[in-house]
Amino acid sequence: MDGNDVKLNQIYTSGLRDVGLQDKYDLNKSTVFVSGTQALVRLCLLQAEKDRAAGLNTAGYVTGYRGSPLGGIDLQFSQAEPALTAAGVTFHPGLNEDLAATAVWGTQQINLHGEGTRDGVFAIWYGKGPGVDRTGDVFRHGNLAGSSEHGGVLVLMGDDHAGESSTVCHQSEYAMMDAMIPVLNPANLAEMVDYGLHGWAMSRYAGVWVGIKCVKDNIESTASVRLTTDDFHSHLPNDFKPPEGGLNIRRNDDRFAQESRLHAQKMTAVKAYARANRLDRVTVPGGANPRFGIVSTGKAYMDVLQGLADLGIDHQMAERLGLSVYKVGMSWPLDPAGLTEFATPLEKMLVVEEKRGLIEPQIKETLYGLDGAPVIIGKRGIDGTRLLPEEGSVNATQVAHIIATELLAGVTLAPPVAANLDQIKTQLERDVGALAMARTPYFCAGCPHNSSTVLPEGARGYAGIGCHWMAQFMDRNVEGNTHMGGEGANWIGEACFSTRRHVFQNIGDGTFNHSGLMAIRAAVAADVNITYKVLYNDAVAMTGGQTHEGGMTPVEIARLLDACGVRDLALVTDDLSRHDRSTYPKGVSFHHRSELQLVQTRLERIEGVTGLIYDQTCATEKRRRRKRGTMPDPDQRIFINPEVCEGCGDCGVQSNCVAVLPLETELGRKRKIDQSACNKDFSCINGFCPSFVSVSGGALRKPAAAALSDEELPLPEPAVSFDTPVSYVLTGVGGTGVVTIAALLGMAAHLEGKGCGIIDMAGLAQKGGAVTSHIRLARTPEDISAIRIGPGGADVMLGCDMLVSADAALLKLMNSSGHVIANLNEMPTGGFTRNTEEHLPTADMTDRLSTIVPSDHATLLDTSQMAVRLLGDSIASNLLLLGVAWQKGLIP
Numbered sequence: 001m002d003g004n005d006v007k008l009n010q011i012y013t014s015g016l017r018d019v020g021l022q023d024k025y026d027l028n029k030s031t032v033f034v035s036g037t038q039a040l041v042r043l044c045l046l047q048a049e050k051d052r053a054a055g056l057n058t059a060g061y062v063t064g065y066r067g068s069p070l071g072g073i074d075l076q077f078s079q080a081e082p083a084l085t086a087a088g089v090t091f092h093p094g095l096n097e098d099l100a101a102t103a104v105w106g107t108q109q110i111n112l113h114g115e116g117t118r119d120g121v122f123a124i125w126y127g128k129g130p131g132v133d134r135t136g137d138v139f140r141h142g143n144l145a146g147s148s149e150h151g152g153v154l155v156l157m158g159d160d161h162a163g164e165s166s167t168v169c170h171q172s173e174y175a176m177m178d179a180m181i182p183v184l185n186p187a188n189l190a191e192m193v194d195y196g197l198h199g200w201a202m203s204r205y206a207g208v209w210v211g212i213k214c215v216k217d218n219i220e221s222t223a224s225v226r227l228t229t230d231d232f233h234s235h236l237p238n239d240f241k242p243p244e245g246g247l248n249i250r251r252n253d254d255r256f257a258q259e260s261r262l263h264a265q266k267m268t269a270v271k272a273y274a275r276a277n278r279l280d281r282v283t284v285p286g287g288a289n290p291r292f293g294i295v296s297t298g299k300a301y302m303d304v305l306q307g308l309a310d311l312g313i314d315h316q317m318a319e320r321l322g323l324s325v326y327k328v329g330m331s332w333p334l335d336p337a338g339l340t341e342f343a344t345p346l347e348k349m350l351v352v353e354e355k356r357g358l359i360e361p362q363i364k365e366t367l368y369g370l371d372g373a374p375v376i377i378g379k380r381g382i383d384g385t386r387l388l389p390e391e392g393s394v395n396a397t398q399v400a401h402i403i404a405t406e407l408l409a410g411v412t413l414a415p416p417v418a419a420n421l422d423q424i425k426t427q428l429e430r431d432v433g434a435l436a437m438a439r440t441p442y443f444c445a446g447c448p449h450n451s452s453t454v455l456p457e458g459a460r461g462y463a464g465i466g467c468h469w470m471a472q473f474m475d476r477n478v479e480g481n482t483h484m485g486g487e488g489a490n491w492i493g494e495a496c497f498s499t500r501r502h503v504f505q506n507i508g509d510g511t512f513n514h515s516g517l518m519a520i521r522a523a524v525a526a527d528v529n530i531t532y533k534v535l536y537n538d539a540v541a542m543t544g545g546q547t548h549e550g551g552m553t554p555v556e557i558a559r560l561l562d563a564c565g566v567r568d569l570a571l572v573t574d575d576l577s578r579h580d581r582s583t584y585p586k587g588v589s590f591h592h593r594s595e596l597q598l599v600q601t602r603l604e605r606i607e608g609v610t611g612l613i614y615d616q617t618c619a620t621e622k623r624r625r626r627k628r629g630t631m632p633d634p635d636q637r638i639f640i641n642p643e644v645c646e647g648c649g650d651c652g653v654q655s656n657c658v659a660v661l662p663l664e665t666e667l668g669r670k671r672k673i674d675q676s677a678c679n680k681d682f683s684c685i686n687g688f689c690p691s692f693v694s695v696s697g698g699a700l701r702k703p704a705a706a707a708l709s710d711e712e713l714p715l716p717e718p719a720v721s722f723d724t725p726v727s728y729v730l731t732g733v734g735g736t737g738v739v740t741i742a743a744l745l746g747m748a749a750h751l752e753g754k755g756c757g758i759i760d761m762a763g764l765a766q767k768g769g770a771v772t773s774h775i776r777l778a779r780t781p782e783d784i785s786a787i788r789i790g791p792g793g794a795d796v797m798l799g800c801d802m803l804v805s806a807d808a809a810l811l812k813l814m815n816s817s818g819h820v821i822a823n824l825n826e827m828p829t830g831g832f833t834r835n836t837e838e839h840l841p842t843a844d845m846t847d848r849l850s851t852i853v854p855s856d857h858a859t860l861l862d863t864s865q866m867a868v869r870l871l872g873d874s875i876a877s878n879l880l881l882l883g884v885a886w887q888k889g890l891i892p
Helices: 003-013 036-053 073-079 081-086 097-107 129-133 136-145 173-178 189-206 255-276 298-311 315-321 338-345 359-367 396-407 415-429 467-474 489-495 509-524 555-562 593-602 619-628 650-655 738-751 841-850 861-872 876-887
Strands: 029-035 058-064 087-091 120-128 153-159 208-216 221-226 281-283 292-297 323-330 329-333 349-352 375-376 503-508 530-536 568-573 590-591 609-613 636-640 660-665 668-673 692-696 726-733 755-761 770-778 794-799 815-825 860-863
Touching: 029 036, 029 738, 036 058, 036 081, 036 087, 036 189, 036 221, 036 636, 036 815, 058 097, 073 087, 073 489, 081 087, 097 120, 097 129, 097 153, 120 129, 129 136, 129 153, 136 173, 136 208, 136 255, 153 173, 153 189, 173 208, 189 221, 189 255, 189 738, 208 298, 221 738, 292 298, 292 338, 292 359, 292 396, 298 323, 298 349, 298 396, 298 415, 315 323, 323 338, 338 359, 338 861, 349 396, 359 375, 396 415, 396 660, 415 815, 467 593, 489 503, 489 509, 503 509, 509 555, 509 609, 530 555, 530 593, 555 609, 555 660, 568 593, 568 841, 590 593, 593 609, 636 668, 650 660, 726 738, 738 755, 738 770, 738 861, 738 876, 755 815, 770 861, 794 876, 815 841, 815 876, 841 860, 861 876
Parallel strands: 058 087, 058 120, 120 153, 153 208, 292 323, 292 349, 349 375, 503 530, 530 609, 568 590, 568 609, 726 794, 794 815, 815 860
Antiparallel strands: 029 221, 221 755, 281 323, 636 692, 660 668, 726 770, 755 770
């Protein structure tokens, strides 16, 4: 390191926060950079520390079943095992949601028989919305039974309001209401921890299970936040006296007494706890004479704050307008005392919440019949017109418009606020127009589903939960689905009234392990003609490559299918040598994957239920294991000789592989193999073509990077302005490092002590699908409200892929005076594997990106080519794009 390097190092590290990768679980560090699921790990550590300080010998227990937006929770808890074990917290992922909830129920029973080793167990159950639905019976029984005095239960409801990575758009509060489980609705990451601690305290005090709403915008966000028990204080109510015998779980409890205690006493205790700890409170007083009020909760509350900021209504302006805001922490049951006090002086009240109204009906019930009660609007306006939608999600721009035009209708707005409202109206009304093509999710290069989901001519199949769901997007005659665990049971009913004799049903190994076996048993009992294709890929690929609970193997699956009465069973694999045939049930036939169509044709002719186990490891998991040295890496690569290739595209058709790319030449479009994406499945060589070249014993040569002259370095320091928070939309393709760029920006802001908030929206995108990150940077964490960006709210777009960036919904997010920095490189969609002449609408994309903002604010350049020239690898193109934005002064 020379003198100049030392000087630069001092410049760029002075004043930075002392940060380590394990800070998130170090309770001595108060401000940490964490994701939503990491915050839940820290929550357990904080509760354990809190109990130890109180002299309690407790333990923690966490179980449930993964699923977006809680798809990565088990990975985080597994990786944090050393810290959790030291704190006495056990992580035990469940086989499915309802059995996991039953295990949680058991943790509250440990001292009923005098056999417990701890004073109590604080427990967490987690699951996505559909998992909440299937667990209703356990929730009802468990909540009626109650929680232990030094234990407590949190029910984490993973809600994907917009259905961005789920089969349905879901909202779980009503399921909680049905089981009489109180619901706490945190607005941000800090409150997720705060409300978690309150939830356990409430659970212990009132003897109830407590729901914590985990919306995508919180649980899948990352931010720099203060998470410590120093700021947490829990107070027991002084206006409620628990009955004799208490409210906690009891031995031999009578069901009638349970019901009476829950309705008559536990709910009263819940409301008393919420009151004593000000879970519902006024956050914007509205001056001495408030006239207008906003009531909101959770993520929607942050939209309210952002909406007010977008309008230019600060606390002083709110006082002049007589505008107050009431933040609800416990959205059910709503405490009437605080709400009534807040509503009494108001003329009009706006209720802002996502999905079906939950707070609004409770408010109307509370205030009905009171003299001088305010007019209440929310889902509907005064005249019954629709205001806030019950479907999808709500954004800050919508909320700002409704505040100004509905709640404050007839009020003369200050000129700056009126000007901001005009701009908001323009953004909402702007019609960008649809792009002719979209980037849809696709199977990874070398994915087993590329081959396994192909059906014989004329056959029909059903999809299931898992990555193979995407077969519905392809020309495979796979269409339709059920809920998780119901795969094929729909055919039991349909078959009675259909001219079709037989269908195929895809079912992933994870679903089979979770609950799918019951559907197969039902099909056997109904004696319908169906072939179950159990797609064994050796990992829970859709949520991060986790192993299956119990370690299900093809042999165990075969034995279960045989025991269920499946009449004919075949195993198809890419490697027959992996299987010891003597361990399988008698009658199982074994085949290489090249025989798949012959095997399927035979099975569909057999009466009754037949089975096919397709065994091939997930391509992404193969790549991970090869990098870790736990799986052999074939010493072979396939290339296409462009001198021989005629561009027929049969290699792509046969393999369905996204690593087969177009190669534009003077003689027309040909094909090449993207060696960076290739996972060495080698199914492309099934194409009828002599152009393939196999190379063994060699390694890829890294292209030589261009040398930069002394005159080109150093680059000038950019002029950066950071007076107000800056909002970014980062767009790209799954698997290319888009989320990594967002994390780099966030960590950089955290290091400098700035505020940052990130939401990553990857959805089904593993490879080839659209990925978007919303990023907000501010001088302090307190300056950030809603992280999700609404129409017109984005100051900068970092477009790592033209096709994704030019999408109408994303362009609508751009501020009319914002900046676009985009990569001009053209990456084919997955559809290119089937449509050999597919071309991206390059001219239209370029025009849309360069005209959505002022012309001098659009910078379009091929950073992929630049990365290859400067660094020898296109993988650095996204980082280079970030560097361009930095040089233009767009990164504070």
